[in-house]
Amino acid sequence: MSQPYLSAHSQRIIDVTDPSDWNTTRLPLLGSVDSALRCQICKDYYHTPVMTGCCHTFCSECIRRSLVREQKCPVCRATAQENQLRKNGAAQELVAAFVAARPLLMEVAKESVEERRFSTRGEEGGTEDGGEDDGYPGFREEGGRKRRRGRRRIEGGGAPDGPMESAGGGRITRGSSGRVGSQPSSQPSSQNQVICLDDDDGDEDYKPPPSSGMVACPICSQYMKEKRVDSHIESGCPKESPASPRKRLRGGESSFFGSSKSQSGYTPAFPPASKRVDTKPGAPYPNPANPLDLHPLPKIAFNMMKESALRSKLQELGIPSYGSKRTLQDRYNEWLTLWNANVDSVTPKSKKELLKQLSSWDAINRVPVVEKTKVAGWTDQGWSESNKSHYDELIAKARTPRVKPEPVKEGGEEEEEAEAEETDDITSISSAQMDGACAAPTTLPNSNIIQTTVLNDKVPLNNVTQSFQPDFHQPYLDQAFTTALHSTPSPPPPFQAPPTYLPYSHVNVSEMFVANPLPPTTVLAGAESDTDRLAIVEEDSSLIGLYGKRKYEEMEIGCKKGGGSTSGGL
Amino acid sequence: MAASPYPRGSVPSSPFSPLRSRTHNQICRLQTELMQLMMSTTPGISAFPTDGNLQHWTGTINGPEGTPYESLTFKLSLEFPSNYPMAPPTVLFTTPMFHPNVDMSGRICLDILKDKWSAVYNVQSILLSLQSLLGEPNNKSPLNGQAAELWDKDPKEYKRLLMLRHKEAED
Numbered sequence: 001m002s003q004p005y006l007s008a009h010s011q012r013i014i015d016v017t018d019p020s021d022w023n024t025t026r027l028p029l030l031g032s033v034d035s036a037l038r039c040q041i042c043k044d045y046y047h048t049p050v051m052t053g054c055c056h057t058f059c060s061e062c063i064r065r066s067l068v069r070e071q072k073c074p075v076c077r078a079t080a081q082e083n084q085l086r087k088n089g090a091a092q093e094l095v096a097a098f099v100a101a102r103p104l105l106m107e108v109a110k111e112s113v114e115e116r117r118f119s120t121r122g123e124e125g126g127t128e129d130g131g132e133d134d135g136y137p138g139f140r141e142e143g144g145r146k147r148r149r150g151r152r153r154i155e156g157g158g159a160p161d162g163p164m165e166s167a168g169g170g171r172i173t174r175g176s177s178g179r180v181g182s183q184p185s186s187q188p189s190s191q192n193q194v195i196c197l198d199d200d201d202g203d204e205d206y207k208p209p210p211s212s213g214m215v216a217c218p219i220c221s222q223y224m225k226e227k228r229v230d231s232h233i234e235s236g237c238p239k240e241s242p243a244s245p246r247k248r249l250r251g252g253e254s255s256f257f258g259s260s261k262s263q264s265g266y267t268p269a270f271p272p273a274s275k276r277v278d279t280k281p282g283a284p285y286p287n288p289a290n291p292l293d294l295h296p297l298p299k300i301a302f303n304m305m306k307e308s309a310l311r312s313k314l315q316e317l318g319i320p321s322y323g324s325k326r327t328l329q330d331r332y333n334e335w336l337t338l339w340n341a342n343v344d345s346v347t348p349k350s351k352k353e354l355l356k357q358l359s360s361w362d363a364i365n366r367v368p369v370v371e372k373t374k375v376a377g378w379t380d381q382g383w384s385e386s387n388k389s390h391y392d393e394l395i396a397k398a399r400t401p402r403v404k405p406e407p408v409k410e411g412g413e414e415e416e417e418a419e420a421e422e423t424d425d426i427t428s429i430s431s432a433q434m435d436g437a438c439a440a441p442t443t444l445p446n447s448n449i450i451q452t453t454v455l456n457d458k459v460p461l462n463n464v465t466q467s468f469q470p471d472f473h474q475p476y477l478d479q480a481f482t483t484a485l486h487s488t489p490s491p492p493p494p495f496q497a498p499p500t501y502l503p504y505s506h507v508n509v510s511e512m513f514v515a516n517p518l519p520p521t522t523v524l525a526g527a528e529s530d531t532d533r534l535a536i537v538e539e540d541s542s543l544i545g546l547y548g549k550r551k552y553e554e555m556e557i558g559c560k561k562g563g564g565s566t567s568g569g570l
Numbered sequence: 571m572a573a574s575p576y577p578r579g580s581v582p583s584s585p586f587s588p589l590r591s592r593t594h595n596q597i598c599r600l601q602t603e604l605m606q607l608m609m610s611t612t613p614g615i616s617a618f619p620t621d622g623n624l625q626h627w628t629g630t631i632n633g634p635e636g637t638p639y640e641s642l643t644f645k646l647s648l649e650f651p652s653n654y655p656m657a658p659p660t661v662l663f664t665t666p667m668f669h670p671n672v673d674m675s676g677r678i679c680l681d682i683l684k685d686k687w688s689a690v691y692n693v694q695s696i697l698l699s700l701q702s703l704l705g706e707p708n709n710k711s712p713l714n715g716q717a718a719e720l721w722d723k724d725p726k727e728y729k730r731l732l733m734l735r736h737k738e739a740e741d
Contacts, residue, residue: 016598017605018602018606018609019606020605020606040690041689042602043602044599061595062595062689066656069657074689074690075690077688364653
C-alpha cells in the first residue's frame, strides 16, 4: 500500500461511524439510540457487552483492561471487580440488530432529506454507508472488528451485499425479537436452530451460590471452604483440588449463545462427568459458546509469586516470558484481559489471533531497546580473541590470593583499594558487555556484579567504570538499566559476600583501560564530576545494594579527603 | 533475543507508519473522537491531530463569556499515551496562560487529568472541563500563586497581567 499516510488516514476517518451521523438526517433521534449502543470506553458499538455490579455496560475487553488499572467503574466510580461482570445478552442482540440495520436506515433517512432539499442529487449519502458493505479493503483488513462482525452477520442472514442486505437485517431483527435465532451470526444453518426458551439469557455466567459455605477467593475467584481461603492465598492461589465442589452446576448452560450441537434445550442437571468434571478447576464459570479448553484465567497475586515462578507460569500459558518481573506482570495482565474477554465472546478467536494482539501490545510497551552501539568492524568474537591475553591476565590477577593491604598509606597518596572478600565472584572488567556469544572468561559470574574502582583524583573520571550485569534475559546493558529501574531489584548479595571490589591495588586501572579500551556501552557516559558519579550510584542504589552504595560513598569521601584510608574488610 | 517469541508472521506491520505502535483499539477510539468533535461542533472548543499524527492533537478553547478570558483563544497540545484511554493524555497550554491552576510553562493542575481520570472521558470532555476551569479556578491549590491572589482581590490587575501574558503569544 503505497498510499501517502494522510490520504489513507482521512479515508479511514470517513469510515468511522458516530452517533452524530444521524444529526443531518431526517431521523436525528436515532443518534441517541446509536450512542446508547456504544461502549463508553472505546466509543464503538458494544463488543461482547458485559455489565458491572453497578449496572453499567461496557465491552468485555474494555472494562477488563480498565479494571486491571483501577477497580472502579469508569462511569460512576463505584467499586467494581472482574468477577462481578455479567454478560449482557440483550445489549449484544441490540447491537447486532442495529449494526445490521444501520446502513439501510441511514440510506433511507438521508435519501428523504436529499429528495426534499436537492431532488437531483440522490447519491450524497453514499460515502457514509459505503464503509459498511462495499468499503475499502484496506480498512476492513485492519479496522473495525465490530464492523466486520456486523458484516458477517449480514452475510449469515443470507444477503451477501447491496440492497438485499435489508432482508438480512430484517430477519435478524425479527429473529432476535422473537428470541428464536439464538445466534444470528456466522452460522448459515441458523434457520433450523432449536428454539431455546430460556428465561435468563442475560446471565448465563450466573454462578449459583455454591453450596455449603463455599466462598470465592477474592483474587482468583475459585470456590473453596472459607477456612481454606487464607492458606490458599498465601500459597499464591494454586488450583484448588478438584474434589472441592465449586462446580458450576449448569451443564446445559449454553442455551443462549451456545453452539448448535448442545442445544437440545435447557439441562439443569450436572454435565456428563467426562466432559465437565474439572478439566480446569480454576475456572470460576464456564462459557457456553466456547469449546472446553476456553476457560477464564485467574488473577495472580504477584506479590506472592517469585519471578521464576511467574516466568514459568507464562511459559506454561504459551506466551512470551522474557523481561523483568514488572514486564511479566503487565504481560500477564494484558493476556488475562484478552483471554477472558475472548472467553466471554460469542465468536471466540483462536489463540494465535490473541497472541498477535499480545505481540502488538508488547511492541508498544516494550522498553525501547537501545541498539547496541556498533563500532565499525567490531565483533564480540573478534574482540574477545584479540584481547584474550588481557583477559587472561586479569583473570590470573584476580585469582591470586588476596594480599592484605597495607594498613597505613603514605600521606598524600590517594589510593583506594577495593577488596574482594569472595574469590568466587571475581570477574574481569568489561564483562558487562559480553553476551553469551562472546567467549567470555569462564569465571564470569552472572549475578549482580558491582565493580567500582577508584584510583585517585587525578585519574579522569571516565576511566572509572562501574559495570554491573544483572541477571536479565536481555543482554544489553542499556536495556538492562531501564528495565532494572522499574523492576524489583535482584536480591542483593548476602551480607557475608559483599560486592566484589577487586584487588586492583596493584593494577594501574587507567593504563589498563587505555590498553584495553572498552566498548562504548560499558562506560557510563556523562560521569564528568564527582556529583555525577554519586548521582549514578544513587540512581542505581537499588541494584548496587545498600552495602555497595555505602562502601562507594566511603570511598568517595576518602577520595575527596585525600586520606589514604583503606578498607580493611568488614 | 534472537528468536521472536511470537509465531512467524504474527507481528503486525501496518502500512501507516505513524500508527505502527498503536493498537487497533486506540486508533479506533481516537478516530471516533475526532469524528465526534468534527460533527458535533461544540461551541468554543475544537481539536485536530497535528501533522496527521493521531497521537498528538492540537486543541483550541475560546475563553468563556463573563470571565477575564472572554474573547481570547487558547491553544493546547494533547499527547495521548499508548494505553489511552486507560491513562489520561498529557495536556499543556501552548498559548502563554495566566491562570491560578496553570503554571508558566503551560502545565495544568486538574484532577481529571491526573488521579480522577476515567476511561470514559474524551477529548471533548477534557476541553469542556478546561473551558470551565478558566471561569472557575480552584484557588485552593494554585500553581500560580499570584493569579490565585489577584483573582478575587484585583480583577483589573488580573486582566492586565493576563493580557500581557497573552500578548506574548501574538508577538
